[in-house]
Amino acid sequence: MKNFLIVFLTFYFFPAVAHPSWGIVVDGKGNIIFSDLVHIWQITPGGKLEKRIANHHTHELYLDQKGFLWGTDSDYTEATDLWRNRLWKQSPDGQLSDAIPWVEGFEQFGGSNFVVDEMGDVYFPFQNQLYKRTSGGEVSLRSDFTFGRLCTIAADGKGNILVSDSHEDGSLYRVGKEGAVELIAGNLKEQNPKNPPLEE
Numbered sequence: 258m259k260n261f262l263i264v265f266l267t268f269y270f271f272p273a274v275a276h277p278s279w280g281i282v283v284d285g286k287g288n289i290i291f292s293d294l295v296h297i298w299q300i301t302p303g304g305k306l307e308k309r310i311a312n313h314h315t316h317e318l319y320l321d322q323k324g325f326l327w328g329t330d331s332d333y334t335e336a337t338d339l340w341r342n343r344l345w346k347q348s349p350d351g352q353l354s355d356a357i358p359w360v361e362g363f364e365q366f367g368g369s370n371f372v373v374d375e376m377g378d379v380y381f382p383f384q385n386q387l388y389k390r391t392s393g394g395e396v397s398l399r400s401d402f403t404f405g406r407l408c409t410i411a412a413d414g415k416g417n418i419l420v421s422d423s424h425e426d427g428s429l430y431r432v433g434k435e436g437a438v439e440l441i442a443g444n445l446k447e448q449n450p451k452n453p454p455l456e457e
Contacts, residue, residue, distance in 0.1 A: 280318030280328065290318060290326065297328065310347065316369045324349040327356065331368035337361060342368030344379060357390065366390060374412045382407040387420060387432055400436035 281291040287302035290309060297310035297318070310328075319327040326347040334341050344357035344366060357366050357379065364383050371381040379390045380399060385407045387399040405424020412418055418432040419441075427446025431439045 280316060282318050282320040282326070284320055284326070285324055290320075292316070292318060292328070310353065313345070314368075317371055319371065319373060321373060322375075327371075327373055329368045329371060332359075334361065340368065342366050344371065356392075357394075364388075365396060370408070370410055372410050372412045372418065374416070374418070375414060380410055380412070380418055382410065387418060398436075400432050400438055402432070402436075402438040404430070 281289065283289050288299040290297065290299045292298070292313070292315040294314055294316070295312070296308050297313055297315060299307050299309045301307060313328060314331045315328040316331070317329050321327065328345055328347075330343045330345055332341050333339075339361045340363070341359045341361045342357075342363070342365075343355055343359045345353060346356045347353050356373075360366050366379070367381045367383055369382070371379055373379055377392050381388055381390065382404075385404045386402070387404075387407065387410065388396055389399045390396045399418065404420060404422045406422055407420060408423050409421045410418055413431075416434045420430045420432060422428045422430060423446060425446075426444045426448070428443045429441045429445060431441050433439065
């Protein structure tokens with residue numbers, strides 16, 4: 258939990274510029290897995306850089322408790338002038354499949370942040386609200402609460418979804434099973450830091 262919070266809040270505090278990837282995970286074999294927005298790479302425990310998955314425009318990565326690697330993929334469709342997105346997953350033995358097939362429009366599935374809960378339901382942000390997509394493709398609001406600037410989301414393994422909101426001073430929320438929103442912590446974002454690591 259401690260390591261999760263460090264990664265969760267680091268990317269929340271310091272939003273990067275130039276359309277970055279922010280997904281990075283470590284699997285059970287000690288491989289460090291990350292995206293450069295073109296391919297998925299891994300650094301082995303021995304320090305070797307390897308291409309794990311080719312030609313995936315992936316922002317976010319997620320590793321579940323069963324060892325499945327999940328990731329987004331985005332593609333611009335010129336004919337419709339829309340972005341389309343999908344969610345893929347890779348089994349521990351390397352088999353790739355689509356958890357959510359290509360869909361157009363971010364209201365069906367956003368191609369950036371997401372998390373998968375213990376039931377296999379997918380949560381993603383759209384217009385600063387938290388949405389849920391079931392394995393059957395049904396999309397609904399998890400909560401009618403509108404965040405100021407919904408950034409990173411995560412599941413706590415107890416049926417709750419954690420949401421970071423970088424609006425103004427910065428806050429961390431817990432969204433319960435029935436949609437109730439609880440403020441866990443506020444004033445998390447330092448205002449006008451002397452030596453910011455990134456320019457926003």
